[in-house]
Amino acid sequence: xxxxxxxxxxxxxxxxxxxxxxxxxxxxxxxxxxxxxxxxxxxxxxxxxxxxxxxxxxxxxxxxxxxxxxxxxxxxxxxx
Numbered sequence: 001x002x003x004x005x006x007x008x009x010x011x012x013x014x015x016x017x018x019x020x021x022x023x024x025x026x027x028x029x030x031x032x033x034x035x036x037x038x039x040x041x042x043x044x045x046x047x048x049x050x051x052x053x054x055x056x057x058x059x060x061x062x063x064x065x066x067x068x069x070x071x072x073x074x075x076x077x078x079x080x
Contacts, residue, residue, distance in 0.1 A: 010064070010067060010068060013060070013063060013064040013067055014064055016060045016064070017060050017061045017063075017064035017065075020057045020060045020061060021057065021061055023053075023057075024053050024054060024056075024057035025057070028049075028050065028053055029050065032046045032049060032050055
């Protein structure tokens, strides 16, 4: 499980946003195409699933971007 790191407060959000974006934008569309080709699933249902997951994926990605903006992108700042 991902645990918060005191030196990197964005670690959990960054990892969650990365995994969600990989699943929602790379794996799921290919999986839905396979469902349609192999099982003959209804196109309308597959479009609804893709839209639903795309909307859900925007949550963690948006939370990461909001936190990065709110923190002033402190992860790029280095202490001397």
